[in-house]
Amino acid sequence: MSPQPFDSVKGFGVTFRQIFRKPITQQYPEYKRPVYPRFRGRHRLHLHENGLEKCVGCSLCAAACPADCIRVVPAENTADHRVSAGERYARIYEINLSRCIFCGYCELACPFDAITLGNEFELSEYVRDDLIYTKDMLLAEPIKQMPVADAALYDTPIPYYKTHS
Amino acid sequence: MSEETWWVGLIEALIVPNLLLLAFAYTTWFERKLLSRMQLRYGPNRAGKFGLVQPFADMIKLLYKEAFAPSDAIRMPYILAPIVSAFTAILAFSVIPFGPGWTIDGYTVQGEVADVSIALILVFALGSIGVYGFIVGGWASDSKYSLLGSMRTCAQLVSYEVSIALAVLGVVMMGQSLSLVDIVDKQGATIWFVIPQLVGFAVFIVAGVAETNRAPFDLPEAETELVAGYHTEYSGMRWGLFQMAEYINMITLSALAVTLFLGGWHGPWLPGPIWFLIKLALFVAVFIWIRASLPRLRYDQLMRLGWKVLLPVATINAVITALLVVWI
Numbered sequence: 001m002s003p004q005p006f007d008s009v010k011g012f013g014v015t016f017r018q019i020f021r022k023p024i025t026q027q028y029p030e031y032k033r034p035v036y037p038r039f040r041g042r043h044r045l046h047l048h049e050n051g052l053e054k055c056v057g058c059s060l061c062a063a064a065c066p067a068d069c070i071r072v073v074p075a076e077n078t079a080d081h082r083v084s085a086g087e088r089y090a091r092i093y094e095i096n097l098s099r100c101i102f103c104g105y106c107e108l109a110c111p112f113d114a115i116t117l118g119n120e121f122e123l124s125e126y127v128r129d130d131l132i133y134t135k136d137m138l139l140a141e142p143i144k145q146m147p148v149a150d151a152a153l154y155d156t157p158i159p160y161y162k163t164h165s
Numbered sequence: 166m167s168e169e170t171w172w173v174g175l176i177e178a179l180i181v182p183n184l185l186l187l188a189f190a191y192t193t194w195f196e197r198k199l200l201s202r203m204q205l206r207y208g209p210n211r212a213g214k215f216g217l218v219q220p221f222a223d224m225i226k227l228l229y230k231e232a233f234a235p236s237d238a239i240r241m242p243y244i245l246a247p248i249v250s251a252f253t254a255i256l257a258f259s260v261i262p263f264g265p266g267w268t269i270d271g272y273t274v275q276g277e278v279a280d281v282s283i284a285l286i287l288v289f290a291l292g293s294i295g296v297y298g299f300i301v302g303g304w305a306s307d308s309k310y311s312l313l314g315s316m317r318t319c320a321q322l323v324s325y326e327v328s329i330a331l332a333v334l335g336v337v338m339m340g341q342s343l344s345l346v347d348i349v350d351k352q353g354a355t356i357w358f359v360i361p362q363l364v365g366f367a368v369f370i371v372a373g374v375a376e377t378n379r380a381p382f383d384l385p386e387a388e389t390e391l392v393a394g395y396h397t398e399y400s401g402m403r404w405g406l407f408q409m410a411e412y413i414n415m416i417t418l419s420a421l422a423v424t425l426f427l428g429g430w431h432g433p434w435l436p437g438p439i440w441f442l443i444k445l446a447l448f449v450a451v452f453i454w455i456r457a458s459l460p461r462l463r464y465d466q467l468m469r470l471g472w473k474v475l476l477p478v479a480t481i482n483a484v485i486t487a488l489l490v491v492w493i
Contacts, residue, residue, distance in 0.1 A: 011459070012458045014458070015458040018204070019199070019202045023205050023206045023207050024206070025205075025207050
């Protein structure tokens with residue numbers, strides 16, 4: 001249909017009607033939209049059930065990382081200071097979250113399911129150096145739990161590390 | 166001149182522009198809220214309840230900003246340009262009557278700051294001086310975008326000034342006076358001039374939207390076209406002054422439309438200034454509604470509309486009004 005002279009006037013009616021409709025903005029801090037079950041948020045290091053860390057410091061994650069933001073310095077497990085389940089453990093394990101692109105390659109590369117990407121995305125800091133997360137920060141549980149969308153709706157396979165230890 | 170004592174006039178002259186500035190601040194709030202509701206989103210609602218403190222937050226931010234200037238900018242005109250624009254915009258509001266005049270305690274208080282017998286010509290003259298602010302601002306900024314933007318702005322403003330003046334001519338003939346007070350009184354006595362002067366009203370609205378650089382005629386401010394036109398190189402409160410000039414021009418034009426066509430402060434059982442404010446708010450809402458609904462006009466479409474459409478219509482309206490006024 002070619003434009004008719006009164007189409008602009010009808011446009012005024014459209015904008016006037018929108019005043020009486022409810023806005024579709026979601027007000028963020030009061031309402032947080034649920035993330036999908038496989039959302040790639042902040043990294044988490046995992047532990048075995050007996051308290052030993054799963055990470056052995058093989059640094060396959062650091063090799064896989066496209067942004068080169070993981071720093072792994074391994075050390076040997078001694079008899080009286082045993083941290084992980086293998087021969088060595090990661091003495092220093094740091095991720096620079098200002099470089100990380102949250103692609104999930106480290107999670108795919110890890111042979112022990114030690115590192116996964118969780119659901120936390122509220123990672124703002126005031127100082128740039130505070131964004132370099134050390135091992136104990138990565139081991140910790142997230143401070144705030146993000147609402148997660150219903151896994152049954154999304155046909156998500158349960159990852160191996162969630163059911164096995 | 167009326168019998169108002171000089172210090173009552175002085176107090177009125179101090180209060181009304183300050184109320185105008187408060188009205189400007191809350192016009193920005195009103196525009197952001199109404200525009201956003203038409204676009205299915207909330208406006209500012211974080212600063213204070215319903216965002217009511219937002220204008221003050223914006224003002225504080227602008228005052229804190231670094232007021233840089235291009236190194237080759239011509240210093241004095243660069244600083245004076247926004248001042249001239251804002252000054253003439255605020256001054257043009259001072260002749261608009263918002264009430265019938267009151268007698269308090271034996272002192273007469275006028276319904277406007279200054280009752281000038283050629284008030285209408287004064288308003289248009291001040292508008293033309295305001296155009297100087299835009300020209301000088303763009304030229305003194307020593308930047309290509311500013312110069313082009315200000316040239317286009319001033320061509321647009323000058324073109325539509327002619328149409329506005331002719332559209333208002335019909336009202337002047339019917340009101341038999343150039344003074345806004347007399348025109349409002351005539352409307353109270355006979356009929357609101359919007360009904361006989363409907364064509365003039367329509368031309369006034371369209372030319373008025375173009376005069377104040379509001380959408381859909383806001384090509385000088387279109388960021389995709391000219392970065393920001395004449396106020397590209399202004400920051401902080403200097404830019405705030407240009408915005409103030411634009412919004413106060415919008416408020417003054419709405420007030421002028423209310424005064425000339427919609428009967429000023431006349432209305433049943435509520436006091437005069439309240440009706441004036443209601444009609445003014447309605448008009449400003451119409452400006453915002455127009456902004457939300459229409460796409461921007463291209464520069465040649467804008468010029469064509471001003472010279473080839475509005476000017477003949479306004480001229481014919483004035484001629485027909487003149488014939489009817491003489492023969493009826």
